[in-house]
Amino acid sequence: MTKLGIAALAATLWFPNAAYAQVSTPADARDADTLLIAPCTGCHTATSPLAGVYDYPPDELLALLRALKTGERSSTLMARLLSGYSDADLVRLSNALSTLAAPSDSYADHAN
Amino acid sequence: MPTKRTTLKYLAATGLASAAGCATLGEAQAKVVVIGGGFGGATLARTLKQAAPTLQVTLIEANPVYNACPFSNLVIGTNRPLTAQQFRYQNIAAAGVEVITDRATDIDASSRTVSLASGDQLNYDRLVLAPGIELDFEAIPGYNRSATEAAPHAWQAGAQTTLLRDQIRAMREGGTVAMVVPDNPYRCPPGPYERASLIAHYLRVHNPRAKLLILDNKDNFSKKTLFMQAWADLFGGLIEWQGLSDGAAVAEIDTTSQTIYTDFDKVSYDVANIIPPQRAGRIAQLAGATDASGWCPIDAASFASTLLPNTYVIGDAAIANAMPKSAFAANAQAKNCAIQILRSLRDLSPLPSTMANTCYSLVNPDYAISVAGVYRPQQNRWQPIEGAGGTSPQDASIDQREREARYAEAWYDTVTQQVFG
Ligand SMILES: Cc1cc2nc3c(=O)[nH]c(=O)nc-3n(C[C@H](O)[C@H](O)[C@H](O)COP(=O)(O)OP(=O)(O)OC[C@H]3O[C@@H](n4cnc5c(N)ncnc54)[C@H](O)[C@@H]3O)c2cc1C
Numbered sequence: 001m002t003k004l005g006i007a008a009l010a011a012t013l014w015f016p017n018a019a020y021a022q023v024s025t026p027a028d029a030r031d032a033d034t035l036l037i038a039p040c041t042g043c044h045t046a047t048s049p050l051a052g053v054y055d056y057p058p059d060e061l062l063a064l065l066r067a068l069k070t071g072e073r074s075s076t077l078m079a080r081l082l083s084g085y086s087d088a089d090l091v092r093l094s095n096a097l098s099t100l101a102a103p104s105d106s107y108a109d110h111a112n
Numbered sequence: 113m114p115t116k117r118t119t120l121k122y123l124a125a126t127g128l129a130s131a132a133g134c135a136t137l138g139e140a141q142a143k144v145v146v147i148g149g150g151f152g153g154a155t156l157a158r159t160l161k162q163a164a165p166t167l168q169v170t171l172i173e174a175n176p177v178y179n180a181c182p183f184s185n186l187v188i189g190t191n192r193p194l195t196a197q198q199f200r201y202q203n204i205a206a207a208g209v210e211v212i213t214d215r216a217t218d219i220d221a222s223s224r225t226v227s228l229a230s231g232d233q234l235n236y237d238r239l240v241l242a243p244g245i246e247l248d249f250e251a252i253p254g255y256n257r258s259a260t261e262a263a264p265h266a267w268q269a270g271a272q273t274t275l276l277r278d279q280i281r282a283m284r285e286g287g288t289v290a291m292v293v294p295d296n297p298y299r300c301p302p303g304p305y306e307r308a309s310l311i312a313h314y315l316r317v318h319n320p321r322a323k324l325l326i327l328d329n330k331d332n333f334s335k336k337t338l339f340m341q342a343w344a345d346l347f348g349g350l351i352e353w354q355g356l357s358d359g360a361a362v363a364e365i366d367t368t369s370q371t372i373y374t375d376f377d378k379v380s381y382d383v384a385n386i387i388p389p390q391r392a393g394r395i396a397q398l399a400g401a402t403d404a405s406g407w408c409p410i411d412a413a414s415f416a417s418t419l420l421p422n423t424y425v426i427g428d429a430a431i432a433n434a435m436p437k438s439a440f441a442a443n444a445q446a447k448n449c450a451i452q453i454l455r456s457l458r459d460l461s462p463l464p465s466t467m468a469n470t471c472y473s474l475v476n477p478d479y480a481i482s483v484a485g486v487y488r489p490q491q492n493r494w495q496p497i498e499g500a501g502g503t504s505p506q507d508a509s510i511d512q513r514e515r516e517a518r519y520a521e522a523w524y525d526t527v528t529q530q531v532f533g
Binding site for chain 1: 249287332413440443444447448450452455460464465466467468469470482484485486487497499500501502504508511515516519522523525526527529530
């Protein structure tokens with residue numbers, strides 16, 4: 001991740017307590033992304049019958065998350081959850097979720 | 113045999129793949145002991161080992177078989193077998209976690225030692241307490257441990273679940289089932305009402321003149337409007353709910369005469385399901401990790417105990433404020449806490465993050481409602497994000513209710529597969 005990317009990411013976090021870390025290294029940024037998707041992966045895994053978020057390239061996933069958040073695409077639940085996430089969060093979510101499983105071979109599984 | 117692809121998929125599934133890439137630092141020799149192999153502890157042990165394979169991760173669980181509570185209300189109200197709730201630990205052991213089937217009996221935080229019932233002792237660098245709940249058998253006069261045979265709680269799944277099911281099935285025609293429900297906080301806020309629904313679902317067909325009376329020690333409950341509406345629509349007047357303001361606070365239970373005494377009244381029952389007040393699992397109390405409330409205070413963002421050094425608390429035992437005591441939350445907290453533990457082993461400060469929860473409740477096997485929340489640590493408390501979350505809409509179509517029922521099943525299958533599969 002670039003320095004600029006890290007700064008942008010840092011701006012999306014909040015720091016209620018001085019004892020908490022700021023995102024200042026690539027390792028922090030990776031941890032921050034892993035933390036952000038922790039609740040998502042309770043339902044959305046590579047093998048779950050629920051919508052497989054890993055099946056999408058990041059830009060498609062981002063478009064989908066945005067449409068679910070606004071209600072442009074209807075859902076039973078996702079609009080309620082996504083309304084707790086900023087657009088910057090959605091960018092990070094879509095990148096983190098798609099890059100996790102993306103490595104070449106696992107991707108081919110879902111090509112059809 | 114796991115191929116590289118399935119390993120990648122597992123990491124993707126648990127969301128810890130990125131941390132796995134940098135697992136070569138200070139934690140190499142560290143030893144993490146996790147007490148309690150439920151949704152919290154089992155998730156944590158497994159994801160930590162995946163993220164940092166050189167860590168020595170030990171999971172101490174008292175029972176060889178885990179009985180999952182989510183969906184156990186279906187065992188009571190339908191033909192779902194108890195085996196659909198049961199999971200063993202062999203896959204967690206195969207993933208490299210040392211699984212010890214024993215009960216932790218004591219913790220010495222100064223020497224960083226856990227004592228087990230077998231007499232063995234274990235040392236740790238970091239300790240995770242995930243012991244779930246202990247039922248308070250002093251809270252309701254007449255309801256102690258030996259009364260649970262006559263009047264099951266079924267709030268820790270297993271033999272209690274099938275006992276309650278069998279008592280309901282054997283109940284005389286036109287009998288009364290009484291449920292006693294505690295005040296907050298307790299495990300699974302909408303759980304009692306899901307249970308009432310599924311019992312009514314059974315009675316409506318098999319014992320239609322029967323009654324179900326809920327005596328609630330509070331006036332409001334999770335998804336109340338949706339539950340009340342569904343009860344009226346689906347079960348007519350079968351379920352009667354009485355809250356605190358109706359005088360439903362329970363003063364005493366006499367399982368011999370099958371009577372529940374409320375403050376001003378008494379109720380005769382045929383079957384009683386008593387859900388007593390709760391507190392953190394006993395080992396958390398013995399360790400000194402609980403405060404006067406009986407639950408474990410934590411530093412919100414990291415799940416670190418504020419009372420014991422080198423100790424983290426996740427799941428039902430922790431005071432996570434607005435985040436409910438649910439399996440969904442325990443699973444998410446475990447993944448969050450795994451990262452915070454790795455950071456602490458690398459001398460990095462905790463990194464606050466957003467958390468979310470979803471709890472589905474089945475009103476019948478094809479009709480579910482949900483409540484969701486998104487949370488942030490603010491002023492060292494888990495606070496809901498304004499405008500996010502909430503319940504299923506009141507005017508949802510029957511089709512949407514059915515979709516939520518299918519999603520509920522998919523969640524259960526996914527999360528249990530992720531943790532135990
Ligand atoms: C009827 C019912 C329905 C529910 N439905 C849902 C639902 O639909 N969705 C949802 O998200 N949640 C649901 N829940 C809530 C969910 O079951 C709990 O929130 C969840 O189990 C909490 O996980 P935990 O790891 O904190 O505790 P537990 O799952 O209770 O695990 C704790 C483990 O620690 C072990 N242990 C305790 N002390 C020791 C010791 N000293 N030594 C060794 N081992 C020890 C116990 O044996 C146990 O296995 C429901 C609960 C009930 C009762």
